[in-house]
Amino acid sequence: MLLAPGAVGNEKQYVGFATLPNQVHRKSVKKGFDFTLMVAGESGMGKSTLVNSLFLTDLYKDRKLLNSEERINQTVEIIKHTVDIEEKGVKLKLTIVDTPGFGDAVNNNECWKPITDYIDQQFEQYFRDESGLNRKNIQDNRVHCCLYFIPPFGHGLRPVDVEFMKALHEKVNVVPLIAKADCLTPNEIKKLKDRVREEIERFGIKVYQFPECDSDEDEEFKQLDKELKECCPLAVIGSNTVVETRGQRVRGRLYPWGIVEVENQSHCDFVKLRNMLIRSHMHDLKDVTCDVHYENYRAQCIQDMTSKLTQDNRMESPIPILPLSTPDVETDRLIKMKDEELARMQEMLNKMQQQIHDGKDQ
Amino acid sequence: MAATDVDIFSNEEKRNLSLGGHVGFDSLPDQLVSKSVTQGFCFNILCVGETGIGKSTLMNTLFNTMFENEEASHYQNGVCMRPRTYDLQESNVHLKLTIVDTVGFGDQINKEESYKPIVDYIDTQFENYLQEELKIKRSLFNYHDGRVHICLYFIAPTGHSLKSLDLVTMKKLDSKVNIIPIIAKADTISKSELHKFKIKIMSELVSNGVQIYQFPTDDDAVTEINSSMNAHLPFAVVGSVEEVKVGNKTVRARQYPWGVVQVENESHCDFVKLREMLIRVNMEDLREQTHARHYELYRRCKLEEMGFTDTDPDCQPFSLQETYEAKRKEFMGDLQKKEEQMRQMFVNKVKETEAELKEKERELHNKFEQLKHMHQEEKRKVEEKRWDLEEEMNAFNRRKVAAETLSLVQPLKKDKDKKKVNVWAQAKHGFVFHHHSDINVFFYFLYIPS
Numbered sequence: 001m002l003l004a005p006g007a008v009g010n011e012k013q014y015v016g017f018a019t020l021p022n023q024v025h026r027k028s029v030k031k032g033f034d035f036t037l038m039v040a041g042e043s044g045m046g047k048s049t050l051v052n053s054l055f056l057t058d059l060y061k062d063r064k065l066l067n068s069e070e071r072i073n074q075t076v077e078i079i080k081h082t083v084d085i086e087e088k089g090v091k092l093k094l095t096i097v098d099t100p101g102f103g104d105a106v107n108n109n110e111c112w113k114p115i116t117d118y119i120d121q122q123f124e125q126y127f128r129d130e131s132g133l134n135r136k137n138i139q140d141n142r143v144h145c146c147l148y149f150i151p152p153f154g155h156g157l158r159p160v161d162v163e164f165m166k167a168l169h170e171k172v173n174v175v176p177l178i179a180k181a182d183c184l185t186p187n188e189i190k191k192l193k194d195r196v197r198e199e200i201e202r203f204g205i206k207v208y209q210f211p212e213c214d215s216d217e218d219e220e221f222k223q224l225d226k227e228l229k230e231c232c233p234l235a236v237i238g239s240n241t242v243v244e245t246r247g248q249r250v251r252g253r254l255y256p257w258g259i260v261e262v263e264n265q266s267h268c269d270f271v272k273l274r275n276m277l278i279r280s281h282m283h284d285l286k287d288v289t290c291d292v293h294y295e296n297y298r299a300q301c302i303q304d305m306t307s308k309l310t311q312d313n314r315m316e317s318p319i320p321i322l323p324l325s326t327p328d329v330e331t332d333r334l335i336k337m338k339d340e341e342l343a344r345m346q347e348m349l350n351k352m353q354q355q356i357h358d359g360k361d362q
Numbered sequence: 363m364a365a366t367d368v369d370i371f372s373n374e375e376k377r378n379l380s381l382g383g384h385v386g387f388d389s390l391p392d393q394l395v396s397k398s399v400t401q402g403f404c405f406n407i408l409c410v411g412e413t414g415i416g417k418s419t420l421m422n423t424l425f426n427t428m429f430e431n432e433e434a435s436h437y438q439n440g441v442c443m444r445p446r447t448y449d450l451q452e453s454n455v456h457l458k459l460t461i462v463d464t465v466g467f468g469d470q471i472n473k474e475e476s477y478k479p480i481v482d483y484i485d486t487q488f489e490n491y492l493q494e495e496l497k498i499k500r501s502l503f504n505y506h507d508g509r510v511h512i513c514l515y516f517i518a519p520t521g522h523s524l525k526s527l528d529l530v531t532m533k534k535l536d537s538k539v540n541i542i543p544i545i546a547k548a549d550t551i552s553k554s555e556l557h558k559f560k561i562k563i564m565s566e567l568v569s570n571g572v573q574i575y576q577f578p579t580d581d582d583a584v585t586e587i588n589s590s591m592n593a594h595l596p597f598a599v600v601g602s603v604e605e606v607k608v609g610n611k612t613v614r615a616r617q618y619p620w621g622v623v624q625v626e627n628e629s630h631c632d633f634v635k636l637r638e639m640l641i642r643v644n645m646e647d648l649r650e651q652t653h654a655r656h657y658e659l660y661r662r663c664k665l666e667e668m669g670f671t672d673t674d675p676d677c678q679p680f681s682l683q684e685t686y687e688a689k690r691k692e693f694m695g696d697l698q699k700k701e702e703q704m705r706q707m708f709v710n711k712v713k714e715t716e717a718e719l720k721e722k723e724r725e726l727h728n729k730f731e732q733l734k735h736m737h738q739e740e741k742r743k744v745e746e747k748r749w750d751l752e753e754e755m756n757a758f759n760r761r762k763v764a765a766e767t768l769s770l771v772q773p774l775k776k777d778k779d780k781k782k783v784n785v786w787a788q789a790k791h792g793f794v795f796h797h798h799s800d801i802n803v804f805f806y807f808l809y810i811p812s
Contacts, residue, residue: 043522065522067523068523068524068526068566071526074526105526106473106476107472151518153416153519153546155433155434156436158413158436159470160471183519183547183549183550186619254553255552255553257549257618257621257624258622264619
């Protein structure tokens with residue numbers, strides 16, 4: 001039952017906690033935000049161009065691209081770019097994790113392993129920090145979202161796409177995108193999207209689901225939300241260049257037969273992606289990472305450790321399992337010593353019993 | 363003619379004669395043409411490229427027909443070749459066209475073996491032709507020539523460079539077939555990017571020593587167009603079978619929200635150039651190159667492998683058949699020798715193993731005897747001990763009985779004989795002493811089992 005505080009008679013007296021959202025807003029502006037975005041896909045899919053278009057900066061100055069003969073045996077690297085950007089007083093520390101070399105070699109067996117290892121490492125780092133004593137300045141390097149670029153040249157998902165997404169869907173929010181969508185006519189885009197959606201379901205890949213909107217949201221929002229869900233996977237185009245069209249200067253690609261505008265909703269889903277990623281769901285992505293993926297990792301980690309302990313019967317953990325740190329080292333040591341003594345005595349007893357038994361037999 | 367006459371003729375200078383009137387042998391090319399037209403032509407295209415890159419669509423666009431094609435799936439286990447033969451006719455020229463598709467190319471996670479089925483297919487076609495050529499009764503004019511005349515390699519339009527798989531595959535194919543690399547789905551690359559992309563591809567091909575097909579520039583009629591086309595390689599093509607109304611014409615094109623890409627518009631893509639070069643100008647040259655260069659190379663390698671050389675030390679050309687027979691005899695002889703050897707080895711091995719087994723058996727037997735002997739020894743010793751022990755036990759029991767009877771008798775004799783008592787005391791002492799030792803013995807007996 002909702003209580004209106006201090007309702008005396010017909011008057012409502014103002015308490016003031018309605019200002020809480022404002023306080024949260026103020027504090028968060030002061031604190032600043034951080035966001036880690038991972039991009040994955042074969043080279044030449046337009047990942048760097050898209051990132052530049054999304055954040056309207058030039059993150060990838062002076063890149064050196066490998067030749068094809070160098071790529072025959074290439075291994076996947078993980079490269080982080082961190083930038084601090086500010087808009088209307090709100091600071092964002094944006095980290096882009098790039099995965100050059102993915103899918104480029106001739107033999108791509110387990111080429112996603114460096115990526116899953118990286119994500120696990122970040123979780124482990126956060127786990128240690130969280131379990132430590134001094135938790136003031138924990139740096140959150142966990143990956144909040146992974147944009148996976150599907151090539152538009154095929155008929156749907158390829159085996160390497162399926163394997164990658166399956167390896168990652170329980171560790172990070174996977175958002176599949178159809179890259180370079182300017183090579184597909186609207187019919188072809190629709191066919192490909194249906195195909196990809198069907199294959200995602202068939203292979204049981206759990207991509208990031210947009211949260212259901214509350215029933216008391218306004219119609220427009222609900223409509224947008226519905227459209228967004230139906231558009232998955234989003235077909236995007238990126239561009240590093242500005243062209244002039246219809247009297248305006250827009251980001252786009254110039255062709256002899258026309259100009260593709262990146263921000264034109266009828267040309268591609270770039271605007272939807274930007275809205276989703278930055279304007280409406282950025283925080284939700286972070287929440288899902290913290291509440292679901294990280295918690296799964298943590299639970300798994302603790303389970304593994306405790307099962308190992310019951311097997312060994314000795315205290316031997318590489319990571320401090322619970323917040324038992326420095327002051328309890330002494331008791332740890334004592335317990336260890338006592339345990340060893342016990343073991344020794346048990347041994348002696350066994351020996352004597354054995355001797356008596358042998359003696360009896362003689 | 364005598365052999366000497368021929369020699370004289372070959373040493374003479376060839377003289378140019380001028381004709382007095384129209385003889386008519388200038389119709390020779392026409393005769394050749396009409397013969398070949400009645401015979402029909404045969405052309406084989408191999409399309410190599412990832413699934414979904416547009417190979418079938420391009421073939422449909424090039425030949426302006428709808429070849430029946432199902433969409434391939436991405437989940438093939440390996441690359442498989444799918445040749446399809448069609449009969450086309452234009453004016454009165456018949457073309458037997460075979461299109462070979464590589465299904466599943468580039469889809470696997472491990473693509474190290476992807477090039478093998480392609481190379482095997484090309485070699486098989488060469489091999490079949492070679493076999494037909496080597497036959498005693500051959501019918502080459504009737505033979506359906508399946509040798510691949512051209513390989514169209516479809517490069518994905520990433521805009522950066524070749525993929526590693528492309529490089530590896532083209533290197534394996536360049537000595538076996540004429541390769542023309544083309545950039546597929548070129549409507550995703552803008553003009554400036556396209557220029558850089560083409561340069562990068564060509565430089566990568568050159569630096570890795572990949573020999574692609576160069577349009578011939580030695581024939582005056584086509585030298586100009588061919589050399590200009592050579593500079594446009596690789597061709598950036600767009601394929602489409604859909605028709606779109608542009609202006610007041612209906613053309614084959616792709617309709618986008620931002621414009622219409624016309625397939626046959628030279629400023630949109632290089633499709634027209636490809637069609638010119640492939641079909642209208644150089645088709646015959648491609649067939650010739652396949653036969654004269656690639657097939658001859660294959661044939662030479664194959665025959666050298668089999669051990670043929672062109673001439674023997676006496677400069678007499680070998681007859682292929684004789685050499686073949688000689689080789690065959692040699693081979694059979696070798697085979698028999700090898701068989702003998704193996705049989706011999708096998709027999710030896712069997713003998714050895716048998717000898718070893720016998721040795722081992724003997725050893726085991728000896729050991730068994732030894733152990734039995736030891737066991738018997740031990741048993742005897744234990745028996746002896748037992749016997750001793752029993753003896754002692756019996757002795758003790760007797761003494762025990764004796765002592766008991768003595769103690770019973772003792773109170774009756776107490777008053778009567780002091781001497782006897784003394785003697786008895788001595789005896790008692792001795793008995794006691796003895797008693798002690800008996801007790802010791804008794805305890806000793808008690809102690810052993812514990």
